[in-house]
Structures are given as C-alpha cells and as structure tokens.
Amino acid sequence: MRCRKCSNRAVLGLPRHNTAYCGPCLTEFVRTQVQKAIKVQRMFSPEDRILVAVSGGKDSLTLWEILLKLGYRVDALYVGLGIPGYSERSHEKVERFAHDVAEACGSQLIIQTVEEDAGAGTGVKELANLIKRPTCSACGTIKRYQFNRVAYQNNYDVMATGHNLDDEAARLLGNVLNWQEEYLQKQSPTLPASVEGFSKKVKPLYRMTEREIAAYAVVNRIDYLVEECPNAKGAKMLVYKDVLNRLEAESPGTKHRFYWGFLEKQKKSANTSNHSMTDIDQSTLLPCETCSQPTTAGICSFCRMMARAKTATR
Amino acid sequence: MNVHLSHPTRDIALQGPKRVADIFKELQLIPEAFLVIRGQDLMTEDEIVADEDTIEVRPVISGG
Ligand code: SF4
Ligand SMILES: [Zn+2]
Ligand SMILES: [Zn+2]
Numbered sequence: 001m002r003c004r005k006c007s008n009r010a011v012l013g014l015p016r017h018n019t020a021y022c023g024p025c026l027t028e029f030v031r032t033q034v035q036k037a038i039k040v041q042r043m044f045s046p047e048d049r050i051l052v053a054v055s056g057g058k059d060s061l062t063l064w065e066i067l068l069k070l071g072y073r074v075d076a077l078y079v080g081l082g083i084p085g086y087s088e089r090s091h092e093k094v095e096r097f098a099h100d101v102a103e104a105c106g107s108q109l110i111i112q113t114v115e116e117d118a119g120a121g122t123g124v125k126e127l128a129n130l131i132k133r134p135t136c137s138a139c140g141t142i143k144r145y146q147f148n149r150v151a152y153q154n155n156y157d158v159m160a161t162g163h164n165l166d167d168e169a170a171r172l173l174g175n176v177l178n179w180q181e182e183y184l185q186k187q188s189p190t191l192p193a194s195v196e197g198f199s200k201k202v203k204p205l206y207r208m209t210e211r212e213i214a215a216y217a218v219v220n221r222i223d224y225l226v227e228e229c230p231n232a233k234g235a236k237m238l239v240y241k242d243v244l245n246r247l248e249a250e251s252p253g254t255k256h257r258f259y260w261g262f263l264e265k266q267k268k269s270a271n272t273s274n275h276s277m278t279d280i281d282q283s284t285l286l287p288c289e290t291c292s293q294p295t296t297a298g299i300c301s302f303c304r305m306m307a308r309a310k311t312a313t314r
Numbered sequence: 315m316n317v318h319l320s321h322p323t324r325d326i327a328l329q330g331p332k333r334v335a336d337i338f339k340e341l342q343l344i345p346e347a348f349l350v351i352r353g354q355d356l357m358t359e360d361e362i363v364a365d366e367d368t369i370e371v372r373p374v375i376s377g378g
Contacts, residue, residue: 001358001359001360010358011355011356011357011358012349012356012358013358013359020358057376058374166375209346210347210374210375211347211348211374213374214372214374218349218351218354218356219356221354226372226373227320228321228377229377233377235377237377238377241375241377242347245344245347249344249346
C-alpha cells in the first residue's frame, strides 16, 4: 500500500476516508483533525490554560503530546486509583512521558490518589465494596470529581479528556438503545462551564478512531500502557464498540456518520430550543453543602460516597 | 511466524509467509480493532509476514 499523499510506503489504511498514509503524513493528518476539532467546536484558544486528564493509555498520552506539539499551554492530571499492579504500571508510563517529553515543553504533571481521599491502603475497588457500589461507577465519580476540582482550583480555563470517536459513538449507541435523553443532551465534544464551580470540558480527539490514535502513538513512539484496567472486563462499552466495528467493516464511515450526524441534529435543535443546557444547569445545580462543587442533590455524590465509606469503616 | 497477542497476553505460532489480511481472517479478528506491528513498524493489510518474523497484533479498543 502506498501513501495517497506522497507515495511512500503506507503504514495505515483509512478505509473510512478511502485513503492510506505513511508515518509523517498520518501524523500531519491527525494533528490537522485535532486542530479542526478545537476550532469547529470552539474548545480553546492559544492563550487558554488546559488541563488534560491522563491515564497512561494511548488516548490521553497522545492528546497530551498533540496539544504540546500544536503549541498549547497544557498540563496533565493523573488520578491514581489504587488498582494493584495496573495503577503502578500506568503511573510509571505517565511519569516517563512527563519526564521524557512534557518537561522540556514546560508542561507539568499533577498527581492525585484515591488513597489520599479514602484513607491509606484503600483503592477504588475496596472503596466501592465498602459502600456496595460497582467499581467503575465509584471510579467514575472519583475521576470526574478530582478532575473538576483540580481544574477549577488551579484556574485552568478548560479540561480535556482523550475520548475518541469510538468512545463517543459507543456511548451514543448505549444512550439511544436505552433512550436516555438526559444523557444525550450532555454528549457533546464541548461542554460549557455552565455554573460557578464547573470547568469547561472538551474532547479534542472526537474526530479520530481508536485505531488511528493508536497508530499515531506507535509512529510517534509514544510509550503507552497497552494493558487494560482489570475492572474493564465485561464492560458494556466493549460490546457496543465491537458491534460498531463490525458495522464499520461492512460499511466504512459508519461510526463517524452516526456520531457526527447526531452532532448536526443537536446543533439544529439547540438553535430552535429556548432552553440551553446552561439554562437547565443553572436552574438545577447548587453548591454542595460539604465541598461546594455544583450538584443537584444537597450533598454531591463524591461527598456522599466518602461519608458512607467513613461510617462503614468505623 | 510468532504472533504476540494481548488481553490475555499470549504467543501463538502460524505458518508463513502470509498476508496481514489473511492473519486477521485466520484468527477471526476484526482489522478495525487491531494494529499489526513488526519491530517498531506498522504493517498494512496487504503486506506479507515471513515465516521467520515476529509480529504483535495489538488491540486498540479500550473499555474504561
Ligand atoms: S475500568 Fe472501571 S475501575 Fe478501571 S479505570 Fe475504568 S472506570 Fe475505573
Ligand atoms: Zn506520505
Ligand atoms: Zn461535595
């Protein structure tokens, strides 16, 4: 296979674009797509300070690298979840990237751990068991909370995550299958800082598939953790992704038509509706009585979780 | 050839030479969910893996 742009040996075929690229042309293609996402979805400007959530996996490290290469002011946050083996290895990948690549660009890494919140020796799984919640749901609450808190307290203008096209299309499929309309509304690559205490959230990789991102990481020698979190086994998202990839194989472009079509419809209905998401948030969210992060309940889900964990250990 | 797979980590032997596309078929894997890497280089589906080669078939789908 030859690169469609320069005729050198191709390293990746992109059936959804009916093309193929060599390493340097793939790198240029991915960076251009990310820049386009940032512009089209009004994510941030070169003056903004960005905080990217990193896990040591391909998406988040690639996002960190691309934003640095594009010249943005970006730092990273790693939340240690206390998952035996996996957390140590993911932490190591993140530290290595920070040391080998990010530091030279003046970009810093912030580390936060679940053990600090929940008490020494407690990982996310033990914490979830203690309060009788599924591990991934407790984990999600912790990550969202810490990320928002660190971004807000350190005056970052925007927080970025490595969610890609596969993530967003799979989530959309799940939301549509269950007709979760309230979640559909929040499924946008850019979510505004709707109320005091919330940071703006963006997903600059939403135009790229997982395979394209992994290929970019390999070509650019980004040393990421291939291993998955052991708690991801059996996750619904994996089933949705598999179904979508089977459709993609039959009809290249299915994933992006599905998700981008949704974004088009969302834009149209936002133009005609007189209740924006910001209006809804402002009328339903109040500061948490304990930590003052915005919540629809009196006490936010993170604080309720920590309070329950404390009574359970007593 | 030696084929390295993940989730769970394992190595299997296949008879070469073989096209990458045929390796996917033989292992019943969807190309969209994997990358094939020889040394440090990515391989496209039309390329041929020699019998003495070692390749990694790396999953790209994450579930978290
Ligand atoms: S798979 Fe579950 S426990 Fe593991 S990082 Fe993801 S949300 Fe957390
Ligand atoms: Zn090229
Ligand atoms: Zn709270």
